[in-house]
Amino acid sequence: MFWHEAGQGDTIIFLHGSWHTSSQWLPVIHQLAPRFHCLAPDLLGFGESSSSRKPLSITLQVHALHDLLAALRIQRCVFAAHSLGTWVALQYALHYPQQVGGLALMYPEGLVTQDVRSRWRLERWLTRPLSPLPWLLSATALLPSRLKPKAQTSVWQRYQVLHQSPAASPIIISAAGGGDRR
Template sequence: MSLPTRNVRLQLAHGSLFWREVGMGLPLVFLHGTWQDGEQWMPLLQYLGSSASSGERIPRRNNRTEGYHCFAPDLLGFGESSRPKLPYSIDLEVEVLAEWLDSLRCPPVVLVAEGLGGWIAASYALRFPERVCGLVLIAPEGVQTKTRRWGLERSLAGRFPWRAWGLQCIAPVARLLGWPWVAHQLAWRRELRRSPAACDILFRRRSRLIAAEQLDEKVGWLKVPVLLLQGEEANSTTVALTHTYAAAPLCELRILPGGDDLVHTEAEAIAAEIRTWLQTLNSKTK
């Protein structure tokens, strides 16, 4: 039987934020992946919102609790949250996250995040370490890799989408000649344009603004415990991102079955890893 989900919306300084809540107990905040929204986490919330072992105290505020109070917001510019015409950045998303958690009067939380959400979560933990008990990160963005990334996406949906213009010109001929790659790339462009905030943050801003928010040199400054989860069949980019974040001082890496879609394919395994990790942290605080 699925747990009841509470859908909530709150007006903040830059617009309204929409989120889903499941369960009661210790607060876990889930930040969605790059091309996703908070709905991505619903299978995992069903596992973690159910009753857990009593006596866990992360954060250590109450003597007893059951399960977890799970929050899965749509980040500003995504999903059902407002999409104001603003210059989107990691700093903006961190500011909105801080205002939202302040409004909820949440105690220090555990942030569970994937992709772009991981970049935001780690940046929040660096800025407000006293407000974070731990990070659970899956393929977190925000650090460089050896291979150049986002070149195709920039040419399709960047400030000067030259590839998209060319593809639109040859699309009628491509259909006649049976060139499916043209239709595939135009479909990907449409998908990208549905997430303008993600495009702005990842590749549509000036390079110096992106570089200023990257965390390559700051991962070692993280003061909170970090759990990294990676699929055993993950691609080389995911492995590289994970490897960089593994330099965090209090980091543990767990390899799970699956590839680059762990949240959808391995929700039960992820929930089990998070429970075990939180129980271990809890035992260290006693």
């Protein structure tokens, strides 16, 4: 398991979300490292961490994280987690409550609100094999930047992130609430 680490003091573990890596936390770590020991791993199957031969699951992520913390001799920590990372942090706290001093959970993956439902619909459309959106976006990429709406640039960047991620699967997105269900 790959990780970023900086600072000394009480330990904060930063867990990234789906379609991200531990790098999403680097600006925060930079700010907190003068006062805290900050550790941000890439969850299995993301970033620099390899996938397991076993099917990826929250339980497998928890065991891998526990092995890492044991190897680093971290006995107690606080978790700051986003998206998918919230479920890993929660499960870790349930399995090892004596090691967890606190949880800061942001946007747990799978909790569906109207805002999340709209985002998932867009991401489902972006990951469809025959979606015309990537073709339209790439065709307009040749336009001068002043003619491109910011929303279009944002959607194109999201498309690129989705297709670089192991979790960018229409099956996962559909199961997570991006389907056409009402």
